[in-house]
Amino acid sequence: MRRISMHLRKIDFLDFSKEQGKESGGGIHPYPEILFILEGTARLQWIDRDYTATSPSLFLLPPNTPHMLSNKSDYCRFGFIELDMEGSSSFPNLEQAYLWNGMQPANPAQWPATVLIYETALQIRDNLSPNNPYRSIAKDLIMLDIRKLLLLVSCFLQTRKAGLVTPSPAAVFPDKTRTSERIHTVIRYMESNYQHPLTVNVLASEAYLDVSYFIRSFHKIVGKTPLQYLHDLRLNAAICFLSTTTMSIQDITNEVGFQSIHYFSRLFKQKYGVSPSLWRTRQIC
Structure with missing residues (x-):
């Protein structure tokens, strides 16, 4: 029997302190995402919904759902985690995500039933601290905390639903490793900018690759x-x-x-x- 698991695709924490209202990130990609507002106030436009929430806020974004995050305060810090679920169904579905995300403007971090959820999210961040004495196993601890967070959210939503809770010449033919890195950078660029006019020439320039070499390399790596x-x-x-x-x-x-x-x-x-x-x-x- 094939073991169903999930893997960490990307985790990052970003600061935005200039140009209030500046779009700070988003797009669409075939991976579920956990978005955590750590400081300040942010606006999330997700599918047809529009949320403004103050830290701490936690949003869950199923795969292939358009989203855009913008800073609405003088200073905003947020973290995001992209997951490759590899067949696991532990990430909330669209209906559950609508319910959970819709609660965030009400600051549910202070509710007794959800305190542990937000504490777990903060623990994910703390695992990456340079002062963490267990930094050598930080990735394993993060995956454990992510599983714990998703399990807590699932339990909370189930009880709530039941009513129990309130290019240069040298860049034309680079080595294979660098080419792969550049292709994956372009993939992320496409996921964040799919709604804008994009041409193959523009994408090749983002990768600093010759157009024909870019197309061949992209197809070899992505299959399309x-x-x-x-x-x-x-x-x-x-x-x-x-x-x-x-x-x-x-x-x-x-x-x-x-x-x-x-x-x-x-x-x-x-x-x-x-x-x-x-x-x-x-x-x-």
Whole structure:
């Protein structure tokens, strides 16, 4: 029997102290994300929802759900964790995430039933402290705390639902390791900017690679061309908007970065076999 597990894809902590309201990060990617506001106030635009929350706040973002975080105070510090679930179902689904995220503006960190959840989130941060005497096993401790956090959130939501709680020449053909790093940097760039106009030339320049070499390397690493991967990001975002909002097809086309509703509809039908409007209708029925 295959062992189901999850792995840490990325963890980082960032500070923003200039240009109040400046967009600090977001996009769409095929990985679930834990977003923790540690200091200050931030605004999260997630699918069709808009939250403004003060620290400490904890948001859970299922994969392929568009999101954008912006700073709403003079100083804001936040952390994010991206996970590769590898078949695990322990991350909250979309319905659970709507419920959990919708509570964050009410500052649930002070509720007796949720105190341990936020303490666990802070422990994840503390595991990375240079003063941590167990820093040599920090990654293992972080994964344990993530599992604990997700388990606590799941338990809380279940009880709440039951009503029990309130390029240069040298860069044209770089070595394979550096190429892989650059391709993965471009992937993250695409995930954060999929809704903006992007061309293969622009993406190749982000990787500091020759265009033809970039396309071949991208396909070898990802299994798709850059354009195919970009289309998948946009179509995944469109599916999310179609299934969770009442936005018009034209508005969704614009929101996910397609320049033409006809081109969007054609690509959508190629992948899903029906038009966007018919796909939405079938989901309602």
